[in-house]
Amino acid sequence: MTTVLEAERRQADRRRRWGRIGLYAMAIGAAFLAAFPFLWSTITMFKQDQDLYTKANNPFWFTDPPTFEHVAYLFTNTEFVTFVVNTLTVGAAVVVITLALSLPAAYSLARLAGRWGERMGIAIFLVYLIPPTLLFIPMSRVVASLGLHESLWSLILVYPTITIPISVWLLMGFFKGIPRDIEEQAMVDGYTRAGAVIRTIIPLVFPGIVAVVVFAFTLSAHEFIYALSFISATSQKTISVGVPTALIRGDVFFWQSLQAAAIIVALPIALLFNLFLDRFISGFTMGAVKG
Amino acid sequence: MSDEAVTGLGTAKALGPKRSLLDSERFLAIGGMTPAVLYILVLVAFPFVLAVLLAFSDVTVGDPSLDLVGLDSFRQVMADPVFWQSLRNTFVFTIISNALVVIFATALALILTKDFKGKWIVRFLVLLPWTTPVSLAAVTWLWTLDSIFSPIDWVLRQLGLIESNVIWLGQPDLALASVIWVHTWRIVPLAAVIVMAGMLAIPTEIRDASDIDGAKFWRRTFEVEIPLMAPIIGVAVLFGVILTVTDMTVVYVLTRGGPTHATQVLASWAFFKGIEGGDLAQGAGTALFLLPVLIAVAAFILRFARRREIL
Numbered sequence: 001m002t003t004v005l006e007a008e009r010r011q012a013d014r015r016r017r018w019g020r021i022g023l024y025a026m027a028i029g030a031a032f033l034a035a036f037p038f039l040w041s042t043i044t045m046f047k048q049d050q051d052l053y054t055k056a057n058n059p060f061w062f063t064d065p066p067t068f069e070h071v072a073y074l075f076t077n078t079e080f081v082t083f084v085v086n087t088l089t090v091g092a093a094v095v096v097i098t099l100a101l102s103l104p105a106a107y108s109l110a111r112l113a114g115r116w117g118e119r120m121g122i123a124i125f126l127v128y129l130i131p132p133t134l135l136f137i138p139m140s141r142v143v144a145s146l147g148l149h150e151s152l153w154s155l156i157l158v159y160p161t162i163t164i165p166i167s168v169w170l171l172m173g174f175f176k177g178i179p180r181d182i183e184e185q186a187m188v189d190g191y192t193r194a195g196a197v198i199r200t201i202i203p204l205v206f207p208g209i210v211a212v213v214v215f216a217f218t219l220s221a222h223e224f225i226y227a228l229s230f231i232s233a234t235s236q237k238t239i240s241v242g243v244p245t246a247l248i249r250g251d252v253f254f255w256q257s258l259q260a261a262a263i264i265v266a267l268p269i270a271l272l273f274n275l276f277l278d279r280f281i282s283g284f285t286m287g288a289v290k291g
Numbered sequence: 292m293s294d295e296a297v298t299g300l301g302t303a304k305a306l307g308p309k310r311s312l313l314d315s316e317r318f319l320a321i322g323g324m325t326p327a328v329l330y331i332l333v334l335v336a337f338p339f340v341l342a343v344l345l346a347f348s349d350v351t352v353g354d355p356s357l358d359l360v361g362l363d364s365f366r367q368v369m370a371d372p373v374f375w376q377s378l379r380n381t382f383v384f385t386i387i388s389n390a391l392v393v394i395f396a397t398a399l400a401l402i403l404t405k406d407f408k409g410k411w412i413v414r415f416l417v418l419l420p421w422t423t424p425v426s427l428a429a430v431t432w433l434w435t436l437d438s439i440f441s442p443i444d445w446v447l448r449q450l451g452l453i454e455s456n457v458i459w460l461g462q463p464d465l466a467l468a469s470v471i472w473v474h475t476w477r478i479v480p481l482a483a484v485i486v487m488a489g490m491l492a493i494p495t496e497i498r499d500a501s502d503i504d505g506a507k508f509w510r511r512t513f514e515v516e517i518p519l520m521a522p523i524i525g526v527a528v529l530f531g532v533i534l535t536v537t538d539m540t541v542v543y544v545l546t547r548g549g550p551t552h553a554t555q556v557l558a559s560w561a562f563f564k565g566i567e568g569g570d571l572a573q574g575a576g577t578a579l580f581l582l583p584v585l586i587a588v589a590a591f592i593l594r595f596a597r598r599r600e601i602l
Contacts, residue, residue: 031416037431059442101327108323112316133537133558137565137575138341161334222424224540229566240424244544262430266423273422281488
């Protein structure tokens with residue numbers, strides 16, 4: 001009797017151990033598949049020309065000692081820094097516009113508008129499905145007629161059309177997660193609704209606001225097709241368009257510097273996302289909950 | 292002026308239960324939504340109408356007057372064999388990539404919902420393809436698939452499988468496969484995150500119940516977890532479809548639509564015609580062919596929303 005139980009337990013243990021090994025193997029495999037080109041880029045950015053452009057050399061190893069020369073070249077001899085500054089400028093302005101418009105809209109939809117607001121929320125979400133690809137040609141006409149062609153202002157004006165719908169949806173979730181009693185109590189205490197919201201609710205949805213800031217910023221850093229259509233002057237380009245169009249000149253590829261640019265941008269954005277991932281997940285799930 | 296403001300405040304307080312304008316729910320609701328709705332109406336609805344008008348006109352950069360010419364531009368668009376090639380490629384890329392996304396994203400979501408050591412670094416690496424701006428992610432693949440120095444070629448040479456180089460992006464079939472792979476690679480993390488979000492909404496009692504039943508790992512995975520995940524996997528695929536069907540960045544960076552239009556898609560063709568070629572009418576007309584797909588996706592999402600299972 002005991003030996004049978006013993007054997008069963010041992011079998012279960014063995015199965016569990018193989019399960020763990022399988023899990024680790026799959027996790028490592030997935031990480032390798034996903035990160036492979038980034039791994040190759042990271043090695044490339046520190047390689048000397050002679051090492052990189054010798055076909056027989058092991059590409060995953062430094063046959064010649066690594067060098068910082070090409071990373072330095074990126075910062076001193078290319079317009080990479082300009083692209084970074086442009087991206088940060090556009091991102092910051094877009095974040096401000098997005099918050100200013102989507103906070104009140106999200107609060108109204110979550111709290112005040114009732115069933116009608118629910119429909120409106122879905123409508124706003126559907127706007128997210130009208131992609132830049134459908135609009136970039138007429139939008140380039142609009143931008144040109146406003147005199148914003150070749151200017152960062154064109155992107156600052158247009159990117160909120162991408163960020164507002166998604167931010168409203170996200171913030172709606174956060175507002176719904178807060179009990180109504182809180183601002184009602186503040187209103188009983190004599191505040192107007194606007195005052196009550198600003199004093200009590202905004203601090204509570206602060207995590208949601210941070211998530212929207214990160215989200216709106218990265219969306220505008222990711223955007224490609226509008227930036228490519230509106231701007232051709234190198235000095236006004238953002239990272240997204242500048243790196244693949246202006247750092248590749250004809251047939252001369254500065255491969256190490258080019259890959260350095262990709263890695264230097266990719267890592268901080270990925271770190272930010274990882275910090276806020278759980279918040280995005282809970283935000284979107286809460287947006288789905290009925291208010 | 293300040294006197295009036297003070298008395299105004301005084302009366303509001305004196306009246307007690309009667310609320311000021313700022314307490315009127317309807318006023319606040321309309322006031323809160325109007326700016327966002329106006330912004331979207333002006334900068335999405337108006338360009339959208341303009342897109343349709345352009346497609347029915349003969350506007351070029353050289354002749355910007357908006358003369359409506361009916362279906363002439365569409366006829367010209369459809370007379371070009373590259374358009375049909377682009378249409379076909381758009382469907383091929385979208386269908387194959389997203390079929391692969393379903394498999395990989397489900398597997399990835401199952402991995403990432405388990406607990407294990409070093410999960411943080413695995414999650415970081417696995418999300419990289421999605422968090423990196425698409426054009427930069429494509430730049431890393433451009434170098435990984437280089438015609439001479441591709442490290443994949445080096446490995447294949449070491450294994451004795453090839454003599455010199457594969458030339459991934461220079462041959463029609465391989466270029467197609469490369470673009471499909473890069474799309475799959477960049478969408479899987481987003482799809483997995485959406486699936487994970489949906490899995491969190493599945494009541495844990497159901498999973499615990501299947502634990503008590505002694506359901507074995509594979510049986511539990513395929514008979515309990517995956518059927519429960521099916522609707523949210525559907526939502527993830529809808530997002531994947533939108534991202535692939537409307538994307539021109541991957542094609543633009545990797546192949547510029549080449550070799551000889553073998554990887555051209557509707558979005559990139561619309562760009563080359565409308566922006567680089569300056570034929571706004573034909574560019575807008577080409578892009579409009581994406582609309583039926585987007586409407587279908589919107590209809591699916593609305594159905595989900597109405598059933599209120601997830602959205």
